[in-house]
Amino acid sequence: MHLLERRPLLDCLHMRSRAQLTLAVCLCVVLAWPGTLRAKEPVRAQHGMVVAQEPLAADVGLAVLKTGGNAIDAAVAVGFALAVTHPSAGNIGGGGFMLVRLANGNTDFLDFRECAPQKATRDMYVGPDGKATRDSIFGWRSSGVPGSVAGFETASKKFGSKPWADLVAPAIKLARDGFPVSPTLADSLSNEKSLATDPESRRIFLRDGNFLKAGEDLKQPELANTLTRIAESGSKGFYEGETAQKFAAAMASHGGLITEADLKTYKVGEQSPLTGEYKTFGIISAPPPSAGGVGVLQILGMLKGTGYDSDGPDSAKAVHFEAEAMRRFYADRSEYLGDPDFYNVPLKPLLNPAYLAKRRSTIDPDHATPSDLVEPGLPRTAVAHAFPYESTETTHFNVVDSQGNAVAVTYTLNNSYGNGITAPGLGFLLNDEMDDFSSQPGVPNMFGLVGGEANAIEPGKRPLSSMTPTIITRAGKIFMVVGAPGGSRITTGVTEVILDVLDFGMNVQDAVDLPRFHEQWRPEFLYLQHGFPQSAADALTKMGYSVKPVDGVGRVEAIVVKDGTLEGGTESRLNGKVAGY
Ligand code: DON
Numbered sequence: 001m002h003l004l005e006r007r008p009l010l011d012c013l014h015m016r017s018r019a020q021l022t023l024a025v026c027l028c029v030v031l032a033w034p035g036t037l038r039a040k041e042p043v044r045a046q047h048g049m050v051v052a053q054e055p056l057a058a059d060v061g062l063a064v065l066k067t068g069g070n071a072i073d074a075a076v077a078v079g080f081a082l083a084v085t086h087p088s089a090g091n092i093g094g095g096g097f098m099l100v101r102l103a104n105g106n107t108d109f110l111d112f113r114e115c116a117p118q119k120a121t122r123d124m125y126v127g128p129d130g131k132a133t134r135d136s137i138f139g140w141r142s143s144g145v146p147g148s149v150a151g152f153e154t155a156s157k158k159f160g161s162k163p164w165a166d167l168v169a170p171a172i173k174l175a176r177d178g179f180p181v182s183p184t185l186a187d188s189l190s191n192e193k194s195l196a197t198d199p200e201s202r203r204i205f206l207r208d209g210n211f212l213k214a215g216e217d218l219k220q221p222e223l224a225n226t227l228t229r230i231a232e233s234g235s236k237g238f239y240e241g242e243t244a245q246k247f248a249a250a251m252a253s254h255g256g257l258i259t260e261a262d263l264k265t266y267k268v269g270e271q272s273p274l275t276g277e278y279k280t281f282g283i284i285s286a287p288p289p290s291a292g293g294v295g296v297l298q299i300l301g302m303l304k305g306t307g308y309d310s311d312g313p314d315s316a317k318a319v320h321f322e323a324e325a326m327r328r329f330y331a332d333r334s335e336y337l338g339d340p341d342f343y344n345v346p347l348k349p350l351l352n353p354a355y356l357a358k359r360r361s362t363i364d365p366d367h368a369t370p371s372d373l374v375e376p377g378l379p380r381t382a383v384a385h386a387f388p389y390e391s392t393e394t395t396h397f398n399v400v401d402s403q404g405n406a407v408a409v410t411y412t413l414n415n416s417y418g419n420g421i422t423a424p425g426l427g428f429l430l431n432d433e434m435d436d437f438s439s440q441p442g443v444p445n446m447f448g449l450v451g452g453e454a455n456a457i458e459p460g461k462r463p464l465s466s467m468t469p470t471i472i473t474r475a476g477k478i479f480m481v482v483g484a485p486g487g488s489r490i491t492t493g494v495t496e497v498i499l500d501v502l503d504f505g506m507n508v509q510d511a512v513d514l515p516r517f518h519e520q521w522r523p524e525f526l527y528l529q530h531g532f533p534q535s536a537a538d539a540l541t542k543m544g545y546s547v548k549p550v551d552g553v554g555r556v557e558a559i560v561v562k563d564g565t566l567e568g569g570t571e572s573r574l575n576g577k578v579a580g581y
Contacts, residue, residue: 042509042560042567045580049566050074051557052397053485055577056179057081057090060170061399062579064162071401072100072159073167075409076152078397080171080227083148084220085179087205087429088188088416089395089485092226092238094431095147096394096411097286098155099273099469101478103404107284107471108158111269112151112411113462114144114433117257122457125439132439138194140256142419142432144463145266146238148411153235154268159405168231175427176224178217184575186214194420201422201429223427239263243426250424269341269462273471276301276351281502282473287347289339292468294350295491296498298332299325301356306363309503313496313514314532316539322499323519323526323545324363326492327374330521335376338454339462345454349378368544371524393417394467394485398559400566406478406559408469412485436463466490472498478561480508486554489518489527493554501560508560508569516553519545529553 043049048071050061061078069077075098082090095114101107125136135141156164181189190211195201202208204220212218229237237243240263248260274293276283278300285293299322308321336346349355359377362369393416399407412431413419419432438455455464468491472480480501484493493516500511515531526545528537529552537547557576560567568578 040509040513040572042507042569043578043580045566045568046564047402047581048074048400049559049568049578049580050078050397050399051559051568051570051576051578052078052082053395053555053557053570053574053576054082054086054090055182055575055579056085056174058397058577058579060174061397062581063170064167065399065401066581069162069167069401070160070403071399071405071407072155073162074399074401075397075407076156076160077167077170078399079148079152079409079411080168081174082395082397083428084171084174084223084227086185086395088192089393089412091146091411091413091418091429091431092148092230093143093146093423093428094411094413094418094433095144096151096409097290097465097467097469098151099284099286099408099471100155100159101284101406101471101473102159105476107273107275109271109273109287110151110154111271111289111462112147112154113269113289113465114147114431115266115460115462116434116437116457117145117259117262118459119257119259120434120457120459124457125434132443136435136437136439137415137432138419140251140254140419140421140430142434143256143258143430144433145258145262146431147266147268149230149238150235150266150268151411154270164234165231168227172224172227172231175220175227178219180215181212181218182575183214185218186212186216188416192417192420194415194417198421200424201417201420204422204427205417220427222425226426226428239266246425247423274347278304278502280474281479283470284473285470286465286468287340288337288345288464289462290465290467291333291337292466292491292494293470294337294347295329295333295466296468296470296495297351298329298356298359299492299495300498301351301353302328302360302363303499304356304360306360309499313500313504313506314536316536316543319517319526319536319540320365320368320543321363322496323517324369325360326495326519327369327371327521328359328362328377329491330519331371331374331376332378334521335452336378336454338456338464342458342461343454346378366543368526368540370544371521374521394487394490396469396483396485396555396557398481398483398557400478400481400559400561404478406471406481408471408481408483410467410469410483410485410490412467433463436465437461468494470494470498472502480558480560482556482558484554484556486552488520489553492516492518492520493556496553497556497558501558508558508567509572510569512556512558512569512571513573518550518553527553
């Protein structure tokens with residue numbers, strides 16, 4: 001049983017009547033069912049809300065909403081602020097996805113994922129011994145062409161209402177004046193080995209070994225200057241001119257691949273989100289080059305009609321059915337998903353209800369299916385080739401405004417602090433997103449995920465992602481906005497929280513706090529987050545799962561709209577913030 005506070009149960013001890021006793025007994029039964037634990041109330045607000053992983057950035061977004069900005073304005077401002085206050089994942093040197101649903105029902109998906117530079121080659125991370133090198137994670141050659149600045153500019157131009165410079169200004173101030181380092185950031189910086197290997201990162205973020213203590217100010221004047229050029233000239237202030245020249249020159253002198261031409265020609269992908277239905281809910285999620293939306297829709301689709309939810313969310317039964325659906329999705333992911341501009345992703349067959357029903361029918365209700373018996377499941381005629389894998393630091397934030405516009409953004413440098421390299425004189429960290437490609441199709445990557453042709457490296461191509469920004473509607477209105485960082489565990493973590501709210505009726509705070517689990521086909525483990533009920537873990541072991549403890553399964557943040565009230569949840573074990581008014 002979870003160690004969650006059960007205040008309602010204590011209240012029951014003050015009972016006086018038989019009716020109260022009956023009520024108390026019922027409550028005790030209900031509370032003993034993990035899915036209905038009510039441990040913590042969500043933060044509530046009436047007008048607008050921002051949920052982000054770092055409080056100062058959440059407050060920047062809230063200030064934009066309160067001064068008349070819409071959700072897209074706020075999201076852009078939060079994106080820039082996180083690049084200053086949350087350097088492990090907030091970025092202008094990386095990329096990500098923005099999912100937008102406007103109050104009028106229109107939706108959009110902005111793909112500002114990094115792309116492979118023109119000089120990239122399929123075997124660039126294969127050593128002379130035929131084995132994968134570590135260059136996709138470490139060093140200058142690990143970076144893809146950054147997309148965040150272009151993505152934010154596109155969002156602002158298409159949907160924003162405030163002047164661009166006003167959205168960058170709070171980030172400039174935070175970078176120039178500095179901000180007090182939180183205990184979390186102080187701890188994270190002093191333990192980040194990759195920052196110590198790059199002289200510029202070591203100087204800025206580690207103060208050459210004289211580590212910043214909690215409460216001391218982190219000032220980033222070079223980043224402030226870079227942001228100022230962006231504020232003044234828009235994305236041209238990043239992809240062209242001084243920033244682009246300095247960036248490309250540093251790349252060239254360190255053997256990196258990104259050129260001024262790569263920067264100048266970077267394009268944001270604009271496409272329709274992936275949509276589907278689950279019970280009475282509309283699901284809007286990330287299309288390829290994210291695997292996220294396919295994952296959410298496949299897993300929900302496979303669960304339909306199984307009755308998986310009869311015993312509560314962290315029961316052996318629920319975990320078993322969900323894990324088997326996850327296993328089947330990850331098998332498909334390994335073969336069929338990649339950048340749709342380069343690979344013919346068989347989206348329709350993958351989401352066909354008849355196909356999902358067939359996949360569902362292979363789930364044994366009492367036993368785990370060995371992964372060797374689960375193959376990518378489409379008939380050969382439906383597809384061409386094969387896929388990917390990935391890493392562990394990213395950030396997600398959600399915004400809902402008073403008009404009912406909603407935005408979910410997940411963006412990343414891939415690993416924590418990317419490849420640990422700061423662009424000299426420019427103050428921003430570089431991504432190591434090239435590791436999200438399959439360096440060697442068919443050979444498992446550092447996370448054990450198997451990659452294939454669909455995700456092989458090609459110039460200009462985007463690597464497959466797990467990022468899963470998702471918006472859920474009910475009766476034509478926003479019901480939930482959700483997403484997470486967490487590498488390959490993003491999709492499963494987000495899906496679990498969706499199910500906890502939609503099927504198990506949990507409030508959003510309890511849902512994000514509930515210990516989660518993860519199954520990804522290969523390697524063949526059922527990962528259980530610390531705090532997961534031991535009795536369920538034992539039952540799952542008996543069913544044939546090889547269980548393994550993990551610290552977290554994604555770091556999920558969500559907003560739920562209930563009867564017009566916004567309810568926000570961010571994981572209590574971490575230091576995010578729900579900011580609302
Ligand atoms: O796009 C992806 O799926 C990965 N680059 C995300 C990495 C990640 O989430 C790391 N975070 N915690």
